[in-house]
């Protein structure tokens with residue numbers, strides 16, 4: 001245990017070093033625009049990615065290039081500019097644009113041609129542990145997406161908020177930490193702003209995400225958001241991608257843990273116990289933390 | 294003494310139940326208001342397809358869910374189930390707001406041949422010049438705020454009855470204008486949810502905002518203004 005901290009702390013600091021602006025470019029989905037046909041049409045992707053997502057990237061550039069936020073990663077801008085949920089437009093525009101770009105990059109990755117089905121391995125185990133069963137998870141996720149009033153997103157995220165980021169909006173109750181959670185967020189909001197959340201899966205429930213594909217049914221029957229959500233879970237979701245997000249989350253949590261330990265060693269006198277206490281949080285989570293690698 | 298108290302509270306409960314039952318029989322169910330014009334009559338500014346879908350499906354859904362929520366509220370109130378009463382508030386605000394807002398919106402629109410797009414005259418015209426500089430300046434302000442609104446919502450021209458002045462406000466989702474201040478009366482509300490324009494304008498909300506002025510019914514806004522301003 002004594003070997004963790006300093007070394008990994010420095011590694012993380014180096015990783016957060018100078019960055020180029022490539023992240024402010026429109027990133028294409030990891031498949032051709034017609035690859036999700038007939039479930040999600042090429043036309044929807046042409047507008048959703050080619051127009052909406054592109055506009056968000058343009059807005060982000062306008063908000064950020066030449067400011068102190070330039071050169072930071074999307075994640076850093078989101079957390080730095082969200083300002084604890086204060087919605088003053090002047091301060092919030094960069095965060096809004098940045099979250100919309102981040103969310104859409106993430107959303108495209110959450111789908112694949114021939115997706116759907118059931119997750120496996122550790123992801124499935126965690127889902128069963130935290131929701132009772134995969135079916136219960138599905139029902140809860142669909143309900144969250146269907147009941148997000150107005151535009152927004154539903155998320156599956158890993159919550160490890162004992163390692164909260166600075167500037168977070170709503171530090172949640174520690175009793176509910178270290179587990180998978182389903183959350184919904186309005187408009188552009190991304191769980192990163194709450195601190196301690198690691199997004200694994202998202203669905204865009206803005207009307208633009210499904211209006212073109214469901215217009216015939218909408219004209220006949222009215223709101224089809226629940227149908228869109230079902231089709232997304234049955235035929236589009238990429239559980240491989242969600243699993244690899246879980247792996248990334250585990251690695252990030254491990255890094256945060258060691259950085260926290262490193263910081264606490266620096267800022268507290270030696271006789272005060274550091275916040276991190278022997279990996280208990282990771283064990284509770286059923287995650288392997290590899291803190292002292 | 295204790296027996297009497299028990300008896301009377303039982304009687305009271307019976308009376309309360311009876312009242313609740315008669316109330317629920319009389320609970321007002323909201324219905325979809327008719328439009329004063331055909332679905333296709335606002336073309337080319339707003340397509341007939343959008344109007345039909347927006348009115349028949351979207352507005353109807355708010356009404357259906359509003360009625361449902363009111364019925365549940367009635368039940369919760371009659372059982373003195375406070376957590377249920379409080380829990381219903383968001384559904385009532387959303388669906389009731391959706392009904393209020395769309396009912397105003399349909400009145401705010403009129404086909405060109407029935408005066409749609411004709412700038413306001415009389416006292417509202419004067420008030421707009423006074424508060425915003427000009428009619429064009431008002432349009433620019435509404436368009437800018439409507440385009441900048443995050444996600445779904447409404448942009449309003451309202452009357453602040455206390456200060457007797459005109460204001461431009463935005464509200465999120467289906468929040469009615471009154472949520473921005475108890476003295477605010479809506480004269481004109483423009484729906485900037487994507488469903489209001491997507492089939493025709495796709496991602497270009499500013500074009501929808503630019504064109505909707507061609508079918509705005511200023512007669513209606515003027516009537517409300519004259520009635521409500523002092």
Ligand SMILES: [Fe+2]
Pocket residue numbers: 048052104204206208209
């Ligand atoms: Fe989107």
Ligand SMILES: [Fe+2]
Pocket residue numbers: 347351395484486488489
């Ligand atoms: Fe609407």
